[in-house]
Amino acid sequence: MNNMHTIDFIHPEDATALEALQRIPMLPKVVKSFMDIGVEQLQTGLNMATKIKLSPTQLPELYNILPPMCELLDIKEPDFFLEMNPIPNAYAFGDTQTAITITSSLVEMMSKEELRGVVAHECGHIACHHMLYRTLAYMLANASGMVESLLSLAAPIHYALMYWSRKSELSCDRVAAYMVGPQTAISMLSRLAGGPKNITSKLNLMELAEQADLYDALCKSDLWNKVLQTYAVMNQDHPYTSVRVRELLKWTETPHYKSLTSSKRICPHCHQAIYEDWRFCQHCGKKL
Template sequence: MIKPAEFIHPEDAAALRQLESIPGFPTIVKKILELGFEKLWYGLNMASNIRLSPTQLPEIYNHLPPICEKLGIKEPEFYLEMNPVPNAYTSGDTRVFIVVTSGLLEMMDDDELDAVLAHECGHILCRHVVYKMVADYLALGLDSLGILGSLAKPVEYALLYWSRKAELSCDRCASIITSPEVVARVMARLAGGPKSITQKMSLHEWAKQADRYEEIKNDGLWNKTLQLSATIGKSHPFSAVRVSEILKWGQSSQYINLMQNLNLQNSSNRCSSCRRTVDPSWRFCKYCGNKL
């Protein structure tokens, strides 16, 4: 089982601590959840999207269970949205569900789809989903919060700042299931590039653009202010920044040690016959009967 503390991005953890320290933040979160948007969105999702299962488009559905098993999380409901725009998202508190669009499926190969799903499962593993929901609800408008609405704008900006950092943690989760290079490739695909172009790209050269961006952003107070105004309303970091972050993490001792430990665990906790995960206390595999 993988623990969030083993991979969570330090800026994600710091931003979350700052967010939860905002006066009135728990009250606003509770108020938003009481409005019933979760049940509304779940109902709309159930009515408009296609729930995937072992008998409903299994070639898509079958990507999800092994990822959930590796991460040690309960399998969420899985839906397909018929939408040509490539996208994936996770929602829900009492009933968590992942949605991918048809446009995403047409764009991604199997490894890239695994990376996207592992990223979404990362939100579940790191317990991001409730706060991501609150950020989405605030983005819809603050009128329904009444007097709290005027107080919630700073909370909205703080949530969006945290959301950008949370994405970096989930990119790390995706790289554990696939690899940093696959995650970087997904960024290129989601940026709108056709495979005929993106497969020829130097991802490391693209990542270097993030270093140049940091130089520009930190070149004086005015440039910092301009860049802040450009990012304050965004829920995701810029693509080059995400590519740079994940490729650097892929070279870190934290990632290398984590993957070595996971490989050791996987080799010792799998049946030599069917390769399913087994409990160390079993004498025989309950899936195929092989002696362990």
């Protein structure tokens, strides 16, 4: 990277969970087996056949979000797809053949800046070297048929992957906050919890973050509540929104975050905040 390193964004719980994951004896074999059966090739074909591949000449207003993110994070540009889906979502897939998909309802629900935050988050998975294990986690989380039957034989691996996957999201939320600012990154998360801007524009973000403390208190109130909430989350590959908001707010108040963003400057064309190593403004697109 130009002025940053991947380690700047890694959440401590992400690092700890990944270290535990890598100690599972069978995991390298499981990952290799999944990749050897052509998971990436299969998904690449499905992407090309069923989604719209964004490019400089195909819906450029969406595509143009991606290149500045890749440049700033110093990553190879993934394929970028738009998928018709009533569920607002975005996801990165693949290890050697990476791709990012955003859904039509996500585009409709998010402001332009929030959509940039979503793309930054997904690019964060690539920059943080999450993709190999995330691809396996994605396959397991969406398992059906034969894969679902095999999953029952590897339940410990599945739960370990889901646990790490949840923690990895916290790191990529940090990437989003760095790229688009904490307010935009947090409002992006709030949309996913409560819906479009016409409903959630006046959301109290601090109060949303405080829900995570209430959730923690509930989990700790007695053993049965802890068991119930552990059961509820164990198959989830994303942490709950209030937890994500709280963790992001905490990080953006640290000296570490403030030192990362201390090189901000102002675009002479649109007067928006930019970073020292940008070659062109991500807000107006003009060269700097």
